[in-house]
Amino acid sequence: MRAAATRAATALALASALSAFGATLAGEQAKSPLGLPPVPAAIAGSAPMQRLGERLFFDRGLSANNTLSCAMCHIPTQGYASNQSALSIGMEGHSLRRNAPTLYNVVFKKFLFHDGRETDVAAQVWGPLLSPDEMGNRAIGPLLDRLRADAVYGPAFSAAFPGEGVSMTTLGRAIAAYEATLLKGDSRFDRALFAGEKNALTPLEWRGYDVFVHKGGCVSCHVIGEDAALFTDQAWHNTGVAFAARAFATTRIELAPGVFQNVRLSDVGLSAPTVKNDLGRFEISGKPEDRWAYTTPTLRGLKETWPYMHDGSLKTLEEVVDFYDRGGGPNPALDSKIKPLGLSADERRALMAFLSTL
């Protein structure tokens, strides 16, 4: 525990240093796809930095046993999230508490991870790298030493960061530079709303947009701006997902396509999985009002990034719309914005059609 705490403290110190670095170049910005704000140049970095970051992002050698890379949980063909399971699976099969969030537009996030515990996209990489349950590196030094000695990485770091070479800072900046390229914009929605191409959305999708903005009130958290839409208010809310019962008396299991069986775990000789408690943002802030609250995720690439919610407990967009339509999950700290919506079948269908355009 002490070693983990030390690593966490080191990572946080690095975060502060990187934030300071970012501030010095905050005025420079790079062009983005339609519907997205400019990317801060301090994070976007140079082409060599991005190429190096891409190599690091996909390198399974960055984990303690050469098994996991960033891309094993943030899978490019699955919207830089993972359709494989509700909760992410890490080192030696350890189950994490939460679902892998998409990395689309992560460069614009003010608060990273579901609980918003990090604020610097370059610094946050050290969290997963050093977590025993994720990539499992026991220390920083051996990983950096290996990269320095590597015939490819050594020169690549020197080219990307002249005079700096391999360090905690440059490794984080390189991965951040690659992640800054994972932009999701210029969708039919963007062309319809920001380029005036009204026919880019179908009438059904426009009706869904109307539900999203008005009757559904989704836009109050999943914000659409005047000339850009990140679909997040950069804040955290308790929607009651954490209260959605996971401990049913029986579990309905799909054993094969179309073959279902209701079973009690104890009846088949299994104990309940060890699920660690998850109090959301409260674990970071310590404020009672933050109990079971999680950051508002972007909705970009939504149809690629199932299952949904911080714990992957909702598998389809239909389940998500149902959840909000009935007013989320009742609990003592439910966000005041979450109320039953009373959507008609057509409104629900339209809303799902709209969400699929993002």
Add this chain to the structure above:
Amino acid sequence: MRNMNSNSGSKARFALGLCLLAGASSCASLAPARADETCNSPFMTGLIKGQEQYLHVWTLGEKGVGDESDKLVTIDVIPGSPTYGKMIHTLSVGGRGEAHHMGFTDDRKYLWAGRLDDNKIFIFDVGSDPSTPKLVKTIDDLAESTGFVGPHTFYALPGRVLVQALSNKLDHGGMTGLITYNNAGDLVAATPMPLDNGGDGYGYDIAINPGRNRMLTSSFTGWTNYMMDMSQLIQDSSAMKNFGNTMVMWDLKAMKPEKVFSVPGAPLEIRWALKPGADWAITAGALTSKLYLVKEDDKHQWQAKAVADIGDPSKIPLPVDISISSDASSLWVNTFMDGTARLFDLTNPEAPKQVYSKKIGAQVNMVSQSWDGKRVYFTSSLLANWDKKGVDNEQFLKGYSWDGKELKEDFVVDFHKEGLGRAHHMKFTARSQKAESN
């Protein structure tokens, strides 16, 4: 592959069948199960038809147990030996990588053993002195050289080892492939599992019928699922979608898929009947708890069909390892959840019937029989995160005598008490291999 000598394989297989034919007529449903050696490749020489002397257990390291590392454990199984039924050697390979299955090279001098997590393949010399295996090579670039991960089945071809992988390095899902190495451990070819004509791209086991130039493969799941806690997995509807539901019949020499069968619920181990003329194979669907038969129909078209339930499928007993007798008259089937070994009468493979069962422990996974079927060995571990928790996490090797009616316990090695870990796959060796003779 082009140089493969299928004739030698055919000879080996039919020699095996002929030598067993004499006893076939006496094999009623409860006759001694013959020859777990039948699960080995027909291209492998050196079948042990007498008394096996050493039993090697590929053992998963376990946190809090001994050195916590994966290891090859050697047990003395020579009756009358002062160390009979005891561990006589361990070879720790370092770290935990989800040790799983093993397979001999065609000359039976080397034992290949894989790890499903970090994808390392260890090659042990078991020919020089089988009581003291030696690690001679480690292949550690499977993922980077092929894109596939999770080396599972190791199956001897002439001068080659065919490896069935379980997953891939792109998404850790179930799409995967077959890898061919030469006996020295050099990569020869990588072949993806079929995705067309009904193929789902998944893989698990390999079983070859050289006389018909046919190879069967089955299908399981990818890294994310086989590494995940089992209780969590079966409650995760997204993850439960990611199991294989097919078997593939291949043209062996061409290494081309010919037909994909629908076999729902993760068909695992495959065993061809070795009885001459009995060109059929059997497998067990792990999730659907059914035995499936692969056989030609009246129009000489290969088909797969469910032929029996294993226990009560509604209780999900989770059938795991199976072992067919050499005359194809019976089949041991282990069900992991209830820790039970079940013997099925295969006299009519179209309608197998369970004729015997015995609870082996709180959990049971692998089963291996001696050549004469009089000795049956069981181990406990399935996968590190699928094994039961707490007191039900028994880890053992148990040796039994089988007289055609009852399993009688001969010895137990408690893998926790011995500081070893989780006991998984077993293979036999002997100082003097008595191939093709008693």
